[in-house]
Amino acid sequence: xxxxxxxxxxxxxxxxxxxxxxxxxxxxxxxxxxxxxxxxxxxxxxxxxxxxxxxxxxxxxxxxxxxxxxxxxxxxxxxxxxxxxxxxxxxxxxxxxxxxxxxxxxxxxxx
Amino acid sequence: xxxxxxxxxxxxxxxxxxxxxxxxxxxxxxxxxxxxxxxxxxxxxxxxxxxxxxxxxxxxxxxxxxxxxxxxxxxxxxxxxxxxxxxxxxxxxxxxxxxxxxxxxxxxxxxxxxxxx
Numbered sequence: 395x396x397x398x399x400x401x402x403x404x405x406x407x408x409x410x411x412x413x414x415x416x417x418x419x420x421x422x423x424x425x426x427x428x429x430x431x432x433x434x435x436x437x438x439x440x441x442x443x444x445x446x447x448x449x450x451x452x453x454x455x456x457x458x459x460x461x462x463x464x465x466x467x468x469x470x471x472x473x474x475x476x477x478x479x480x481x482x483x484x485x486x487x488x489x490x491x492x493x494x495x496x497x498x499x500x501x502x503x504x505x
Numbered sequence: 506x507x508x509x510x511x512x513x514x515x516x517x518x519x520x521x522x523x524x525x526x527x528x529x530x531x532x533x534x535x536x537x538x539x540x541x542x543x544x545x546x547x548x549x550x551x552x553x554x555x556x557x558x559x560x561x562x563x564x565x566x567x568x569x570x571x572x573x574x575x576x577x578x579x580x581x582x583x584x585x586x587x588x589x590x591x592x593x594x595x596x597x598x599x600x601x602x603x604x605x606x607x608x609x610x611x612x613x614x615x616x617x618x619x620x621x622x
Contacts, residue, residue: 402545428610437509437595437613438548482547492563493611497547 397421400483400496409505413470417483417496420464424485424494427459429468432480432498441481442468473503507531509614511596517620518586526581526594526617534600537579538563538611539571541592548595554579586621593618 398419407413415429426445430438442457444450444466450457456469466485470477483496512527530537539551540563550563554573568590570582579598583590597611 398547400547435616437597437615439613440610443610492550492553495548497545 396497397494398483398485398496400499402497402499404500404502406502406504407473409473409475409503411473411503413473413477413501413503415468415470415481415483415499415501417466417485418464419466419485419494421485421487421494422461422464423487424461425488426486427457427466428484428493429455429457430482430484430495432482434479438482475503475505478502509596509598509612511594511614511617513617514615515618517622518583519622520587522586522621523582523584524586525583526596526619527578528580528596528614529578530596530598530612531577532598532600532612533576534598534612535576536599537573538597538599539569539579539581540595540597541565541590542595542616543592551581551594586619588621591619591621 400417428443429441431441432438444457444459447459447461454471458467480498480500482498484493486493509530535556538553540548542548549565551569552563552571554560557576560571572580594617596614599611
């Protein structure tokens with residue numbers, strides 16, 4: 395079993411839809427959870443960063459962590475064509491641990 | 506402020522050839538990383554350097570060597586390229602205070618697309 399799993403998609407939604415992207419993980423020591431966005435032929439860029447369980451909101455984006463279920467989610471409200479990208483979840487244990495990335499979910503938002 | 510730069514952007518090699526991928530950052534970061542990205546596999550860490558003068562193996566180091574030339578530059582060398590090394594290679598850097606929540610926030614370069622025939 396991989397440490398971090400993500401549905402690879404592709405996920406295709408109409409503009410304005412609410413998008414839910416998810417990751418599951420197996421290591422209960424993970425404490426820091428991140429979402430990276432990667433546009434085609436570009437490097438990943440950090441989108442959101444969450445510590446431990448709970449929700450974090452930033453504009454149209456909400457990150458949710460449920461450590462009891464080992465499950466994290468990223469919600470995108472009012473999705474836009476510019477949100478079309480691959481979304482990678484990432485996580486680590488302590489501040490000194492290496493980051494483990496999920497394989498990514500490809501999202502297309504259709505105008 | 507260029508961030509993280511990588512050269513070359515594209516490269517085609519024949520099996521057995523060698524090459525060095527170059528990476529530089531201008532953010533005064535201590536830590537630098539090399540990843541490879543393959544379809545369905547996500548980003549896998551090849552080598553990393555926590556500070557100038559130190560390097561450590563990641564998840565998939567076989568077939569690669571690295572050099573942390575100075576604080577800015579971190580190169581990845583393929584001594585004898587194999588078709589299994591066909592991939593997209595990303596360099597990243599991070600520089601938060603050790604122990605701080607953003608310590609491992611990583612900034613990525615644009616990638617090098619390598620094909621080994």
